[in-house]
Amino acid sequence: xxxxxxxxxxxxxxxxxxxxxxxxxxxxxxxxxxxxxxxxxxxxxxxxxxxxxxxxxxxxxxxxxxxxxxxxxxxxxxxxxxxxxxxxxxxxxxxxxxxxxxxxxxxxxxxxxxxxxxxxxxxxxxxxxxxxxxxxxxxxxxxxxxxxxxxxxxxxxxxxxxxxxxxxxxxxxxxxxxxxxxxxxxxxxxxxxxxx
Amino acid sequence: xxxxxxxxxxxxxxxxxxxxxxxxxxxxxxxxxxxxxxxxxxxxxxxxxxxxxxxxxxxxxxxxxxxxxxxxxxxxxxxxxxxxxxxxxxxxxxxxxxxxxxxxxxxxxxxxxxxxxxxxxxxxxxxxxxxxxxxxxxxxxxxxxxxxxxxxxxxxxxxxxxxxxxxxxxxxxxxxxxxxxxxxxxxxxxxxxxxxxxxxxxxxxxxxxxxxxxxxxxxxxxxxxxxxxxxxxxxxxxxxxxxxxxxxxxxxxxxxxxxxxxxxxxxxxxxxxxxxxxxxxxxxxxxxxxxxxxxxxxxxxxxxxxxxxxxxxxxxxxxxxxxxxxxxxxxxxxxxxxxxxxxxxxxxxxxxxxxxxxxxxxxxxxxxxxxxxxxxxxxxxxxxxxxxxxxxxxxx
Numbered sequence: 304x305x306x307x308x309x310x311x312x313x314x315x316x317x318x319x320x321x322x323x324x325x326x327x328x329x330x331x332x333x334x335x336x337x338x339x340x341x342x343x344x345x346x347x348x349x350x351x352x353x354x355x356x357x358x359x360x361x362x363x364x365x366x367x368x369x370x371x372x373x374x375x376x377x378x379x380x381x382x383x384x385x386x387x388x389x390x391x392x393x394x395x396x397x398x399x400x401x402x403x404x405x406x407x408x409x410x411x412x413x414x415x416x417x418x419x420x421x422x423x424x425x426x427x428x429x430x431x432x433x434x435x436x437x438x439x440x441x442x443x444x445x446x447x448x449x450x451x452x453x454x455x456x457x458x459x460x461x462x463x464x465x466x467x468x469x470x471x472x473x474x475x476x477x478x479x480x481x482x483x484x485x486x487x488x489x490x491x492x493x494x495x496x497x498x499x
Numbered sequence: 500x501x502x503x504x505x506x507x508x509x510x511x512x513x514x515x516x517x518x519x520x521x522x523x524x525x526x527x528x529x530x531x532x533x534x535x536x537x538x539x540x541x542x543x544x545x546x547x548x549x550x551x552x553x554x555x556x557x558x559x560x561x562x563x564x565x566x567x568x569x570x571x572x573x574x575x576x577x578x579x580x581x582x583x584x585x586x587x588x589x590x591x592x593x594x595x596x597x598x599x600x601x602x603x604x605x606x607x608x609x610x611x612x613x614x615x616x617x618x619x620x621x622x623x624x625x626x627x628x629x630x631x632x633x634x635x636x637x638x639x640x641x642x643x644x645x646x647x648x649x650x651x652x653x654x655x656x657x658x659x660x661x662x663x664x665x666x667x668x669x670x671x672x673x674x675x676x677x678x679x680x681x682x683x684x685x686x687x688x689x690x691x692x693x694x695x696x697x698x699x700x701x702x703x704x705x706x707x708x709x710x711x712x713x714x715x716x717x718x719x720x721x722x723x724x725x726x727x728x729x730x731x732x733x734x735x736x737x738x739x740x741x742x743x744x745x746x747x748x749x750x751x752x753x754x755x756x757x758x759x760x761x762x763x764x765x766x767x768x769x770x771x772x773x774x775x776x777x778x779x780x781x782x783x784x785x786x787x788x789x790x791x792x793x794x795x796x797x798x799x800x801x802x803x804x805x806x807x808x809x810x811x812x813x814x815x816x817x818x819x820x821x822x823x824x825x826x827x828x829x830x831x832x833x834x835x836x837x838x839x840x841x842x843x844x845x846x847x848x849x850x851x852x853x854x855x856x857x858x859x860x861x862x863x864x865x866x867x868x869x870x871x872x873x874x875x876x877x878x879x880x881x882x883x884x885x886x887x888x889x890x891x892x893x894x895x
Binding site: 323324326327330331334335338339342343348352355356359360363430433434437438441456457481484485487488491492495 | 512515516518546547550551553554555557558559560561563564565566569570572573574576577578
């Protein structure tokens with residue numbers, strides 16, 4: 304619970320006692336982490352900043368509800384996830400793609416939309432394009448799969464922490480992760496085949 | 500002993516689980532050896548592993564550029580804007596029942612229960628006097644004495660006037676004491692609570708202020724409150740409502756909300772039929788006759804039917820009606836007033852037109868003689884003044 308010289312529990316106790324200024328320490332410590340996750344979920348700097356702000360606003364308002372059994376970072380990421388889900392619903396970004404095998408119609412739509420059919424680029428540009436395409440594939444995952452992938456690859460969270468954040472069993476985290484990675488690999492392979 | 504050999508599917512599971520990094524992943528040596536052996540002989544699995552490694556590396560290399568002033572900008576927006584949720588403690592202050600205390604003091608009674616009983620007796624006596632007076636069963640003796648002493652022939656007037664004044668004086672003083680005490684008390688408690696009364700008056704229907712307590716806006720006045728310092732809410736005359744940490748529960752009447760964008764996530768107005776959640780906006784909600792009408796002037800709200808749990812987003816210029824008969828209608832706003840010089844006149848015309856077109860949809864507004872108003876712009880005080888006490892006459 305102690306990191307960067309700040310003891311989260313002590314800081315939270317002070318905030319609960321009415322010392323609002325202490326909350327600055329929490330923001331300073333965790334804003335980069337929250338922003339990184341928000342950015343990877345939303346892929347928009349302004350939106351990510353807004354979401355990060357909302358996370359800390361909500362955390363500050365409901366600081367009395369914080370359960371010290373969980374790491375503060377876990378609680379903050381959980382808030383971020385819930386806010387993200389709300390926005391996801393609001394913006395109707397629901398993914399029509401199912402994470403399944405052999406849906407030709409869906410695959411065709413996917414290819415039409417995301418796979419670049421232009422001539423094969425040189426290696427340097429190709430690598431960049433491949434990275435972008437992978438991000439595109441991740442962006443098209445449904446919210447709960449995208450969150451698992453984000454926390455797994457970039458959040459440095461264990462399965463147990465991801466389970467706590469998303470309030471699902473560890474087994475579900477593992478199965479979602481497996482399906483999501485499988486989906487990414489399949490689509491990435493399809494993209495490479497297309498570029499050959 | 501028979502040794503089972505893994506198939507391609509099982510090998511792929513390992514590849515996916517360990518992102519293609521078989522060595523050093525903590526897998527048993529004999530399994531690692533088997534996977535490696537399979538990869539040498541199976542081109543497809545080897546390719547899958549290569550791609551998985553490549554993909555994982557590319558994902559890991561994705562970097563996020565953190566804005567330079569991120570923490571400070573969040574601090575500046577979060578710390579002044581929010582108040583940490585305070586623990587709910589019920590307090591009984593010394594001014595809680597001031598009228599009863601005054602009666603107790605007047606009669607030198609120490610027991611508050613007895614003082615309460617005395618207060619009830621005094622109020623009952625006043626009520627009986629009023630009833631008797633209204634039925635013309637007043638005593639004539641005093642009236643005649645007054646008439647004789649002043650030598651005035653218009654007896655009825657002379658009798659009525661002092662009695663009226665006397666009664667009114669008592670009534671006014673009593674109600675003043677009670678209202679002042681109540682208002683002072685409510686005001687103090689509101690200020691400590693999640694909202695502050697800016698103007699207007701509210702009648703507490705059941706006693707002291709509590710979260711989720713039912714209030715009614717005084718007749719002839721609109722209540723203007725600031726909710727959590729970021730939302731300005733106008734609750735129209737006679738509306739019945741509750742306030743809690745999630746927002747406003749509108750039992751009946753009409754509420755108009757002006758909320759700073761993204762300042763209060765989760766703020767909602769709940770009616771018996773629906774939940775109207777804010778996405779960042781200016782909107783009004785009217786509830787009556789088992790029907791809720793939501794009109795959005797600016798931004799967007801999410802309206803959830805409490806019974807069916809179906810929800811939909813209502814954007815600027817649109818309205819939604821949710822009735823208890825599960826009828827959900829969405830159409831262009833029947834009445835949305837742009838704030839301006841002819842706003843009320845235009846509203847009356849619009850309302851009239853819509854009343855002719857669809858009486859049921861505007862029945863509530865027509866009955867009460869008011870229209871839902873969307874409030875535009877930052878100068879809400881001016882708008883509030885416009886909004887208050889504007890009765891729209893409908894041409895019959």
